[in-house]
Amino acid sequence: KEPNGWLKEGFNDIQWENASIDDKVNRDLVAQMNQPIRIVKEITPISVNEIKEGQYIFNLGQNIAGWCKLSINKNICEPNTTITLRHGEMLKEDGSLYTKNLRFAKATDKFILKENKMREYHPHFTYHGFQYVEVNGLKPNIDLPLGTIIGCVLASDCETTGSFESSNSKLNKLWKNILWTQRDNMISVPTDCPQRNERMGWMGDAQVFCQTSIYNMDMAAFYTKFIQDIRDGQVKDGRYPDFVPHPYKGRSKRRLFSGVPAWADAGVIIPWQVYLNYNDKRILKVHYNSAKKYVDYIHSKNKNLIWKKSTGNSYNDWLNGDTIKSQDYPESGGSVPKPVFATAYFANSARLVGKMAQVLRKKKDAEKYAKLFEDIRDKFNTEFVKENGMIDGDTQAGYALALNFNLIHDDIRPDVVRNMINALKKYDWRISTGFCTTPMLMKELTKSGYNDIAYQLLLSEKFPSWFYMINNGATTMWERWDGYVKPKPNKSINRIKGSYDSIHGRISVDWKYGDSQFNLRICIPTNTTAKVYLPTVLGKDIDKKDLINIMESKKPLKTNPNIRIQKSKIGKTMLHIESGEYDFSFDLS
Template sequence: MTSVKVVDVRFEHYRPGNTLGIDETKPRISWRFEGTYKVKSSQAYLVPWPSDEPLTSRQRYAVLVRAYLSKESEPTPWSEVEDVEAGLLNRQDWSGTGLISAPWSDEQNKPLPEDLFRKQFSINGGIQSARLYITSHGVYEAEINGVRVGDHFLAPGWTVYEHRLRYQTFDVTELLSDGENCIGTRVAEEGWSTAGSVSGDWQKVQNLPPLSEDTTLVAGSAEPTRRIETTKPVSKIDTPSGKLVLDFGQNLVGYLRIRVSGSRGHKITLYHAEVLEHGEVGTRPLRHCEAKDTYTLRGEGEELYEPRFTFHGFRYAQIDNWPGSLDDILEKVEAVVCHTDMEETGDFHCSNDMLNQLWSNVRWSAKGNFLSIPTDCPQRDERLGWTGDIALFALTATFLYGCHGILNDWLKGLYFEQKKRNGIPPMVSPNTIVDGLFAQVHPFAIWHDVTVLAPWALWEEHGDAEILDQQYDSMVAWLKSVPMNEEADKDHLWDSSLFQLADWLDPSAPPDAPQKSATDMMLVANAFLIHSYDIMVRIAEILGNDDSPGCKTKAAIAREQYAKQYISENGRLTSDSQTAYALAICFNLLAEPSQLKLAGDRLAEIVQDNEYRVGTGFAGTPFVCEALVQTNHMDVAYGMLLNKKCPSWLYPVTMGATTIWERWDSMMPDGSINPGDMTSFNHYAYGAVAKFMVERVAGLRQLTPAWTRCRVDPCVGGGITSARASHLTPHGKISVSWKVIEGGEVQIDMTVPPFTEMEVVLGNGDSDVQVVGHGEWSFKRRI
């Protein structure tokens, strides 16, 4: 019997423990191997459902897996049992249920208290198994017999309600008892949801018409949002105005939980802010959002308070009117961190502490903005699913976290809204913007290219073509709706009369005009158009489609027209900017090798002339360092990456940032907040540089989808003497570490999972490359 074990058995892309009530009838199965092994079997990832019979509603299977590592080997031991249970797969499964509502209030334009529902019922006889299938328009928490059901936060999650309404499945067997029971949505004091505890004036619910047939009830693929961790404040601050402020040492997303004693009717107010400005909580960036919670004490000894249906983005909490002594307040208050419960899949560390802090900042911004949907920011009066941010961050997000579920769900809703707008997606999804330019059916490059870029990122990470097939019509609809220029020599480029957001938040743009970048807005738009065409050509090949949108031809013609419009013979671009050259290099827009070299040299010159400071906005930031390395300017790339002057990635770190900022100078050097109306201190877009840190600093680069072939080639420089990166791939954990050793050499150690080949660069370029398979390996190479 082999010593290898089969572990981590999964169904589709669900994590173990999240397979109660799934939508799939034939879920594919994946697993990983543990132990010392040589695997010759062909597949252990997304293996077809092993039964000819599909799952039916509520059907449950217990699955065990064993594997033969080769045709001649003994099988592995059976894996641990993993359970999978189908949800309600057909609309008729919901027959006999209906929508209920509390009586409607006339006060529809102001915040209303939560509604409270209860239903008492009897059970006679033994209870073998019980499930609760529940959803709502809005958010809910449920209790049975006074015990909370499940651990979800802000269930059912935010979706495009008129298209897809997610429901949850809970095993409530242990919560029920013979005889009288009570179920309720819990938004009040303990006891109201227990059998027999009826008091006060309870009204009958209103029975509403059934859901429209256009609305699909789905379990969805996204992991639940949960309360993930708690953290205590690190210090207590007395502000210049005499206010009490607690510092949690980390900008986070969640809420405050307090334990407090005081007289009945005493009110405590909690204010939340990301930064201090001149010693006081900086609330101006929140705009109309008050970020304020108020608690009125019962006056019955020590009380525990935590809000149930809100979250804030904050590092600092101002507490007004705290009763009694402040001596132990650091123990009485804690922050509850909330986000979608994604698996942490990627890590990075190096000998430079500031880069490590930058990595931490990216991670905290990613998880804080993945709360049911991918948002732009978690704190101000916005918190929306902006398309442009995730379009540029998706490739980084998929390295950091297992976010297939949340992005898959979000993309389905995006396409529904896109179909209602003649192929043009909304700027945010779910689309809640009702006025202004962003509410109009106006096409925007980058933001709407998310229809192509986000599914492509998921394909690259998982190698699962289902996401491409699912979203293919969305991609085609978008690219067909891009309005073209009417001039003959530009008719495969964007209509230049349309406003674009360009290199949004370029540091040279005025605070209140973030679209006024140094790079021509149409140059940026057309670069991303060609990039999307290129990806679509590859997607059509993967799916075996006939390229019905004609993207291959369109890309070729658009490239020619782009070159005529924006590129001179000497490699200079009409916009002589960091973003223009970075996009041209990384999107392969330069036809001749000589042009590529000239463009790279010019980019390096611009960066050096700018004292290695960043000169890019949303569009160019993910690509500028990579463009420098691709054109043999690694030293300049390191100079930019490690620069501490504003604007740079490390300037916020010098200012104490613990998340990625929306603007390079969200906080000015004098400690004042950027005067622009739009300033967030938790925005992941500029954190896309984390991909460069993994690929070039640590040296771990993915070459093929699902990480089946990778490359190790660290860029040793910038005074960095060691680095490491790891990633949980579909086939297992891959890791690389290197360190400078005596004799002018670098020692490289790596672990390669099954079904993966690793190219190890031991010389300059491709002059000495060794290819290895799964196992543990060590190499040395000259610096």
């Protein structure tokens, strides 16, 4: 029970027991490297219903990670009554709380009203993932104020750096859901989920979402700390763990949850992405030997360069189409063969270690790992790629993976892209990729000139799709299927604008389609340059007439000395521009 006046000066604490001291702990006490966990937002419920006498269900209207602040007094609760709060993400059909998906997590808080005056309570050393709160112990048959509980959103307090807005309300909702999902899974480490008895820093999830998270928020300090966690969890032989921090000390457990393709590769991918975005070489200097040790471990176990041995639990492309059970959806054909998946990640990690060595001016290592990548690439093509561009398994995931990691030779690339399109057609233009390869699929479609198909997938409302989640009330991204799309102009959406607060300053883009005209506004920060792709065709020979058709700030393009045309391809023209604000427009008719 709470002692009277314990928070006030002069309180007599003689009855309190002294803290015990453990002199066996031998660890350095260091300052926190990343942002503190704070209440970053407070949410008032949108409704409250008494589903049976004395049992109330509050709906926050948004799935959050955090806790509830409870305000109670004698009008709604008798003194010495135990108030119980249970948290969940969904309701059953009868309106009661659904908790089966929480597994063993109790997600329960209890409070006791000590006296008759108004009191506020909230927990401090736990958090829950929830949208709905079941409250028991209050007086029955009363009109409870919505503010009886307040949802307190907890997260590592990283500043938002990205913005997005379009003419499509569901696309705007999708972006908000992605942002909420990131916030809900940033409790000191990037977790997989905030609600059930897991809440662990799964590395596969972290590496897939890394670049998106950086666009959304300032993640420099957050990932600097997490990369240290990754090294702390690395096994002596070089393997990175499946999740970080790694809770198991025993050798057998470490062996069981370490060294999985794509998950362990996060130990190479995340440091490289952080360097690319924040230009902090210190990350690479500190982490290089660790990343090198990991690649050398895979190589030592797979001398033939096909990663089949020492793959740990081998989760493969997690939650791919083969895990979906739906009447009109193919039962198989979505899962990429495990050796294809693993070897692709082996190649990519070797390539990135070579790039790290190049940045750090380790010439011999740069050459060594660049050659290792080329050797794995050649072996990948010999082992898995047929002359017609068919990759073993004939999956959307396999094609996207090989293309995205640059494993396909240029002469056969068009055939591989064609097979990727055919793999989509087999699924009635629905995605069968898992969460590792879904972003790759969208990127490779746009990169290969199939922007219309990428938009078809993005805007689809069939199951499975992003908008299917939106239509079914999702306020965050469902674990069973998610990803992220880099927008490119398409007439199916007539306007999109977004910004990113980079380390150099704000980068912003705002484009829109009119009946026959395209407008593009861009802001490039000082001391930077940019490549701009315009969705038009100037042709091989650029003449004065072509230059007049494209306007910048209502003047012919050629009159701006800060712009030069680098190349023109069918469907797009690339410009090189200096820092500044630009307003491009041209007639598409």
